[in-house]
Amino acid sequence: MLFDPAQMDALARSVLSSMLCMQRHAWEQGVAMEAVRSLGMDDLLYRMAWDSVVRQHEDGRAALVGGETVAADPCSVGGPLLYIAKKRNDPVLLAGAARLLQWARTDAPRSQDGLVYHFLGSHEIWADSIYMIPPFLAEAGYPEEAVRLTDGYFDCLLDESGLLAHRYDKISGTFVNPAHWGVGNGWALCAIVRILPFLPDKAGQIQMHGRICALLDAILPFMREDGRFHNVLDDPLTFPETNLSQMCAFAIFDGLAGEWLPSDSPYTDAALAMAGAAVSAVSQDGFVFPVCGAPRFDAPGTAPEGQAFFLLMKTAMDRAFAVHPELTRRLS
Numbered sequence: 001m002l003f004d005p006a007q008m009d010a011l012a013r014s015v016l017s018s019m020l021c022m023q024r025h026a027w028e029q030g031v032a033m034e035a036v037r038s039l040g041m042d043d044l045l046y047r048m049a050w051d052s053v054v055r056q057h058e059d060g061r062a063a064l065v066g067g068e069t070v071a072a073d074p075c076s077v078g079g080p081l082l083y084i085a086k087k088r089n090d091p092v093l094l095a096g097a098a099r100l101l102q103w104a105r106t107d108a109p110r111s112q113d114g115l116v117y118h119f120l121g122s123h124e125i126w127a128d129s130i131y132m133i134p135p136f137l138a139e140a141g142y143p144e145e146a147v148r149l150t151d152g153y154f155d156c157l158l159d160e161s162g163l164l165a166h167r168y169d170k171i172s173g174t175f176v177n178p179a180h181w182g183v184g185n186g187w188a189l190c191a192i193v194r195i196l197p198f199l200p201d202k203a204g205q206i207q208m209h210g211r212i213c214a215l216l217d218a219i220l221p222f223m224r225e226d227g228r229f230h231n232v233l234d235d236p237l238t239f240p241e242t243n244l245s246q247m248c249a250f251a252i253f254d255g256l257a258g259e260w261l262p263s264d265s266p267y268t269d270a271a272l273a274m275a276g277a278a279v280s281a282v283s284q285d286g287f288v289f290p291v292c293g294a295p296r297f298d299a300p301g302t303a304p305e306g307q308a309f310f311l312l313m314k315t316a317m318d319r320a321f322a323v324h325p326e327l328t329r330r331l332s
């Protein structure tokens with residue numbers, strides 16, 4: 001049977017092992033930690049969080065592996081770091097999370113309207129940043145700030161297609177890279193999924209549901225017959241890859257598990273097709289291939305984020321099937 005539970009568990013173990021063997025920059029450590037948290041592997045998460053604080057700069061940026069100038073990416077470790085720090089009541093991790101939160105809220109370079117720039121010494125807004133910062137702020141107790149930042153990033157990057165451009169210069173008011181990068185749109189989609197549980201009021205949740213659906217509605221028409229997408233969504237000359245499929249499937253399965261998407265939603269069949277593409281992409285060594293590949297993300301390859309989003313998709317699928325056992329009929 002497609003998505004046989006034993007097969008999926010075995011694939012997840014293999015994908016996890018390969019992910020843990022990969023070198024990781026700050027954003028890759030952050031999404032890897034989130035994937036490990038989704039698996040309920042708190043002992044492993046603690047070890048990853050510890051090293052993120054070991055590699056924390058004095059300014060608060062965490063999980064840096066060199067002289068990096070990234071401003072937003074280090075905040076991606078914030079949610080899982082804060083979670084395990086509180087659960088273990090670990091003073092070192094709590095202090096590290098507090099320093100990172102101060103960076104995210106006040107010290108990071110930002111525009112006059114408060115949008116954190118992606119790099120030090122730059123005025124660029126990236127689609128990736130939507131995942132790196134707002135979910136951490138929401139989990140840290142600042143959901144209104146998280147929504148405000150998300151809205152601000154969308155205001156800069158969303159164009160008439162309903163898709164997000166990749167990079168925007170806040171000072172010149174022009175796109176540095178107007179391309180509709182698939183994974184960039186996926187970062188934004190998954191960010192909203194992570195913000196949702198921390199929104200205190202129903203109206204805010206419904207607003208974010210609408211944002212998820214609107215972005216899915218813009219993305220899914222570009223899905224290929226094999227369940228994958230081109231690296232630039234609306235450019236069929238770019239290479240096909242699997243990570244956006246995993247990201248979209250994760251978002252849809254999360255909505256099904258949370259029961260704000262019904263099981264007979266038109267998104268469900270798309271999620272199953274995209275998950276099938278992801279399963280078929282796992283090699284015998286546990287690498288998800290092809291995804292938009294590290295280190296330059298300009299060619300098909302492998303990447304820690306491709307591994308992590310397989311695991312996030314898988315755990316969301318498990319939750320969705322537990323809530324909606326009737327979904328098994330959709331597999332026949």
